[in-house]
C-alpha cells in the first residue's frame with residue numbers, strides 16, 4: 001500500500017490554488033452566478049493583479065480565498081491548507097475595503113493593540129516603518145486621511161508576517177500621491193518575497209506593480225498571463241492621422257481591412273486600433289493622410305477588448 005502523502009510544508013506548497021471554484025447567490029429568477037468555475041494557481045513570491053469591471057466577482061473570490069465564505073463547488077487551498085487554517089497560523093492576511101479602525105486610538109496604539117493580540121509587539125516598529133507610518137504614529141486614526149488609514153490596515157495585515165497577502169482594492173478613493181506612497185510601501189514588501197494578490201480597478205496599478213495579471217469578467221477568468229504580454233497581445237496599436245479632404249476612398253479601404261479592430265472619426269482626424277500597424281500606417285500615408293501618430297498599446301485597450309460585452 002502506498003504511504004499516505006504528507007501535507008506539504010508551508011515553505012514548499014503553492015501559495016494559492018483554486019480548482020473549479022463556484023459561488024452563487026440567491027435562487028430561481030434571482031440567481032447570481034458570481035464566480036463560475038475559476039481555476040487559479042499562484043506560486044510563492046508572485047505578485048498578481050486581479051482586474052475586472054464592477055461586479056466581475058473579484059470580492060466574492062477574495063472572500064473565499066480568505067475563508068470568509070465557502071465555495072458552493074470546488075476547492076481553495078492557501079499554502080496547501082484551508083484558508084481558515086492559513087489565517088489562524090498567520091500565514092495569510094488581508095487589507096480589505098470594509099472593516100473599520102477605532103477612531104480614538106493613535107496609529108501606534110492601533111498597531112500595538114493588534115500586535116498584542118498576535119503576541120508580536122516586538123514587530124511594531126518594523127511594521128510602522130514598512131507601512132510608512134513612523135512619522136504619523138502619534139496621530140489619531142480619526143485625523144488620518146483615507147490613504148493613511150489604508151496604510152494602517154496594511155500595517156495590521158503585516159503584523160503576523162504573512163507569506164500571502166491579499167488586498168481588495170487597497171487604494172480605492174485615494175488621490176494620486178497617496179496611491180503612489182501606498183504602492184511604494186507595497187513594492188518594498190513584494191521585493192522581500194511575499195506573495196501578493198491584489199484586486200484593482202486601476203489598470204496602471206496592474207501595469208506598474210504586477211508582473212502577472214488575471215482578468216475576471218462575469219465570474220470567469222478571461223485572461224491570465226504576464227501583464228506586459230497581455231497588453232501587447234490584446235491591445236493592438238492605436239494610430240491617429242488627419243484625413244485628406246477627399247477621404248472616401250481611403251476610408252473604404254480602411255473599413256474593409258480586417259486587421260483594424262476599431263475606427264472612429266472626429267473633426268477630420270481618424271483614430272483606429274490595428275494589429276499590423278506598419279501596414280495600416282503605410283496605407284494611411286499612401287491615401288494622403290498626414291500628421292500620423294502611433295501609440296503603443298495600453299493595458300486599458302486590452303482590458304476593454306476583453307471585457308466589452
Ligand SMILES: Nc1ncnc2c1ncn2[C@@H]1O[C@H](COP(=O)(O)OP(=O)(O)OP(=O)(O)O)[C@@H](O)[C@H]1O
Nearest residue numbers: 025026032034052053054055056057058059060061
Ligand atoms: N451577498 C450577495 N448577495 C447577492 N449577490 C451578491 C452578493 N455579493 C455579491 N453579489 C453579486 O455577485 C456579483 C459579483 O460581485 P463582486 O462584489 O464579487 O464583484 P467585484 O468584481 O468585486 O465588483 P466591484 O469591483 O464593484 O467591487 C455581482 O453581481 C454582485 O451583485
